[in-house]
Amino acid sequence: MSSSTEQPGTLEWDEARAASWLAGAEIRERQLAPITEALFEVADLHPGEHVLDVGVGSGPTTAEAHAAVQPGGRVTGIDVLPAMIEAAKRTVPIAEIEWLVGDVSTYGFPAAAYDVVISRFGVMFFADPVASFTRLHDAVRPGGRLAMATWGRREATGLFGVPYVIATTTLDRLGIDFVPMASDGTMFSLGDAGRVAEVLGAAGWREIGTRVDNRVVYLGGARTVESAADDVLRGGPVAGLLDGLPAEAVAEVRQALVTDFTRRFDGNGVPLPAGFVLISAIRP
Template sequence: MADTPLTNTANTANTANTHQYEAWNGYEGRHWADHQARYDALNDGMNAPLLQAAALRVTDTVLDIGCGNGSVTRLAARRARQAVGIDLSAPMLERARATAEAEDLPHVTHVQGDAQVHAFEPASFDVAVSRYGVMFFADPVAAFSNIAGALRPGGRLAFVCPQSFDRQDQARVFAAVSEHAPLPDLTAASETGPASFADPNRVRAVLSAAGFEGIEVTPLEAEQVWGRDPSDASEFLFGWGPMRHWLREVPEEAVERAREAATEAFGAYATGEGVRLKMSCWLVRATRA
């Protein structure tokens, strides 16, 4: 499978989620691409359990859904015959391609597209994996049905998604920020977004409707490294796209107070090896029926 040119694979006309396309090809995607190491420090704690759940074999062809900067894609490629990462974000895929080339991984492919509607070759993958890349589909049942069609019969699915926001250490930091600047209610149930699969019953219902069986949802915890010290962690948080969006109309003096409050809150998690917060997730495994 050869790399598909970015200019020909995804645009607002062939994605089911225009809002996500615009975000990941705008500031948000560029921020993730420019801070690849920082975001990997947040999320790499989930890599080992995710890949263990995927039970990769050297003969497998692997699909990485929402691959971003490609960390999981590259790890999968080292365990399998072929790994294909799909994502909406051109800036992140540019970074993923460059890193795969630098690491001499010619059997890694990157495709720009929306996994909900992308025209995968039927039954062409043995395994589909995702690290925080499946929560934003406009229609989750349609998306996972499309992914199921890309898997061979008996093909395996493994992904990691967040539990409810109030179970995260990050919630304490956000609570401190919200005392000085308004933030949305991140604990509210939603059909799409970071916490859209916080309810295991919804996970099971979506996957069952999409043609998966043997669905297992297991709690999983890992540490996220937010920065070298509380000030560094706070600076990174306030450069994050959603935070910039939420605070765009807040007076600068209030934003500065919120930043100071976040720095103080991060202090509770400071260690000799950086600012470390607990992330509570679900590890999901299923099989194409």
């Protein structure tokens, strides 16, 4: 039974979460590859451009942006967590990339220095989204571009919505009380066109475009139903939901996930519609 209040979000980016994120980096790249491709189509990077990559994690999109702007281009990657930037430097040993540790909400970027800002799932966690996107706006030259991928609202993303419904249905069946996660909490906070237009518009961006993309991705990049279930339990809305519940409840949810995923398994993994949002905008 769910209680009437909701948990606001799912993710605080701290060193513990960074460690868990980095441990899953390799299989996550398999999951996210189709999304990265879609993001770079929207970003449409050209040789010679100067790119700012926001919330870089271990730096996969920073590396791809670097390749896309050669010859003559430059890429800067920023992340709030030192552990992420250390991992990025190790994973992407490209001397020409500039790595910054900093919170976008307060970082003093040089004015009008970049042609393009890109981000793959690094922009939904800002404490003050309008202030943060204003900083990014001011860091881009007039006529410069913004290209980002965010998640849709939880119920609109197969990737997170399907496991969440399995988990809540199981807890309801067992009669276990839980506090539901808000469908627009933290990682889903830039999940619909109205909210994106409101935030980016207030930050000065124009020609704001949003497109939901439901191409199929493999849950967690996992190749077995068991590892897909474990990926769901490791982080995200279901992990948040189960936090603090008895071990038997977690085990029942895991079993329900495995049962459902077994039906979906296609020989390569557990395919689900991604439900991500591609966002583009221009600094006037």
